[in-house]
Amino acid sequence: MSTIGFEPHDHQRCVAGTLSKAEKQCAENGLRLTPVRRRALEILLAEHRALGAYDLLAVLAEEGLGAQPPVAYRALDFLVKAGFAHKIEALNAYIACAHLGTCQTPAFLICRSCKSVAEADTAPASGRLGDAARAAGFQIERTVVEAQGLCPACQKAAA
């Protein structure tokens, strides 16, 4: 398991690397990373933070890439379906995937103070949620696992 988001890292490289992985995957799978979609992914990648669809739309609109809500929602749908982004349900917001290519069942750690979001790949279906599902005879298709609280930096700042 790896958790990406709070620790300092070479963000330029993290963005560029993810973007090129996305391009590669699109080529391999016959997906089309059109200009709006590519730019939307870049915008999300720019921060380890969740952006609302309308925040994304505002940036796209500034750049002449579309002015109406469906522009943003379509790009987000594509990115989410392709596994390049995730929706944070607790925030009604979207974040670029930090494990592009290897992400199975993401879990998120959301800082309520600085709004940063870390992504872990925890395979919850094989943990306690999976136990509960098996016990109930429930067949899991998708999981939402999100923790809200304080990231290391904000804990220090609070103390």
Next chain:
Amino acid sequence: MSTIGFEPHDHQRCVAGTLSKAEKQCAENGLRLTPVRRRALEILLAEHRALGAYDLLAVLAEEGLGAQPPVAYRALDFLVKAGFAHKIEALNAYIACAHLGTCQTPAFLICRSCKSVAEADTAPASGRLGDAARAAGFQIERTVVEAQGLCPACQKAAA
């Protein structure tokens, strides 16, 4: 861990019992279970399914208990803060707590077909999500754990 929701049970008793537990807890903790709040809880308890705030409002409005959105949202806020109800983030909807009084960190199994919702108490903070949080130095305050898929009955129906 107990999971409540899919298995057949004496629902009349389940509702009445939960309601009286809620009354008891309010008395003990100086909370006021006013008519709107009590009725809102009853409405949620009537089904092991999540209701939208506006669905709840529609019922309350029919009964003359308030016509504007804040009526529903205030009642829901109270119920959620008191631990009598939970918000299902993946559905933007609300459900009565099935473990009233003992519910620490709920997890939900949501059937995409019949919309029923089962609640388990899985202490995710002590599972893999907790491991990820500890590894990242993240301090968890609240968790959202929701699985979507097919309940036992709908699996049979599909086969």
Next chain:
DNA sequence: CCTCAAAATGTTATACTATTACATTTGATA
């Protein structure tokens, strides 16, 4: 009792999130 402050309620307006619907353009491929 009476007063007072806090809590709860009533109501209007508005903000934020998301989708439907349909016309048009683009792009791969037969």
Next chain:
DNA sequence: TATCAAATGTAATAGTATAACATTTTGAGG
């Protein structure tokens, strides 16, 4: 190059949630 599916442009609207402020109710202390 004709065609069909995918993608885009755009207007309208549906669904979720909160801000703000006036009024009423409630319960604790005098």
